[in-house]
Amino acid sequence: MTLPPIITFRQVSKLYGHGEATIRALDHIDLSITAGEFVSIMGPSGSGKSTAMNIIGGLDVPTSGEYLFQGIPTSGFDRAQLTLLRRHMLGFVFQGFNLLARTSAVENVELPLVYRGMDHRERRSRAMIALEQVGLKGREGHTTQELSGGQQQRVAIARAIVTDPAVLLADEPTGNLDTRTSAEIMELITRLNRDNGITVIMVTHEEDIAAYGKRLLRFVDGHLASDHAQAKEHDHVL
Numbered sequence: 001m002t003l004p005p006i007i008t009f010r011q012v013s014k015l016y017g018h019g020e021a022t023i024r025a026l027d028h029i030d031l032s033i034t035a036g037e038f039v040s041i042m043g044p045s046g047s048g049k050s051t052a053m054n055i056i057g058g059l060d061v062p063t064s065g066e067y068l069f070q071g072i073p074t075s076g077f078d079r080a081q082l083t084l085l086r087r088h089m090l091g092f093v094f095q096g097f098n099l100l101a102r103t104s105a106v107e108n109v110e111l112p113l114v115y116r117g118m119d120h121r122e123r124r125s126r127a128m129i130a131l132e133q134v135g136l137k138g139r140e141g142h143t144t145q146e147l148s149g150g151q152q153q154r155v156a157i158a159r160a161i162v163t164d165p166a167v168l169l170a171d172e173p174t175g176n177l178d179t180r181t182s183a184e185i186m187e188l189i190t191r192l193n194r195d196n197g198i199t200v201i202m203v204t205h206e207e208d209i210a211a212y213g214k215r216l217l218r219f220v221d222g223h224l225a226s227d228h229a230q231a232k233e234h235d236h237v238l
């Protein structure tokens with residue numbers, strides 16, 4: 001038995017607006033991503049990258065075509081089912097970290113588990129494990145403003161993986177970080193992909209950040225302009 005791809009787009013289009021003003025953000029995209037892949041997405045501003053990520057993330061739906069998750073068409077999902085997909089299968093990391101201020105690292109990481117109705121002790125213990133995985137053991141009690149940008153992004157990654165998602169969606173995860181800290185964050189994401197088997201889909205503007213992915217998609221004007229496997233030039237560093 002072969003498993004279906006974790007992510008499939010069949011002729012996915014996304015239109016915004018009406019009539020003359022219609023914008024075709026995605027134009028008949030066919031795509032499939034297998035569990036365990038690390039896919040980088042590049043492309044000019046306005047080429048449809050965020051639209052594609054929002055659809056994968058269950059935050060938006062195609063105008064036409066079909067998005068399948070683990071082979072299951074999502075067009076039949078209602079709002080509650082899309083929420084379940086987001087909470088149970090996907091982890092999100094953004095450029096801006098999006099942590100609660102004046103709140104400890106461990107409380108930020110516990111947050112997605114609160115929605116599961118998990119009791120406090122189990123939540124705390126899972127959050128501590130996630131923080132250890134991202135190299136923040138000993139910083140659990142620090143509030144957001146007591147942490148550096150790189151440490152805040154580590155907390156955000158811990159929050160994304162505490163639910164044990166199948167897919168990590170990262171939109172410009174190093175956009176606010178210096179070169180050295182970006183490399184550390186990319187090594188962490190690479191490790192989560194390689195050792196924990198999390199499927200990673202990451203948008204970036206920077207070629208050297210995109211190079212961490214094993215596959216590179218380039219979007220142009222809502223089309224998939226190229227789709228290549230890439231050698232991992234960072235392997236020797238690890």
Ligand SMILES: Nc1ncnc2c1ncn2[C@@H]1O[C@H](COP(=O)(O)OP(=O)(O)O)[C@@H](O)[C@H]1O
Nearest residue numbers: 016023025043044045046047048049050051052
């Ligand atoms: N909510 C929206 N309403 C109207 N147009 C939108 C909306 N979101 C995106 N667009 C348009 O769709 C196109 C693709 O946008 P987007 O996916 O954000 O591109 P990227 O992330 O590659 O910069 C752009 O022309 C953008 O202006």
Ligand SMILES: [Mg+2]
Nearest residue numbers: 046049050051
């Ligand atoms: Mg964007």
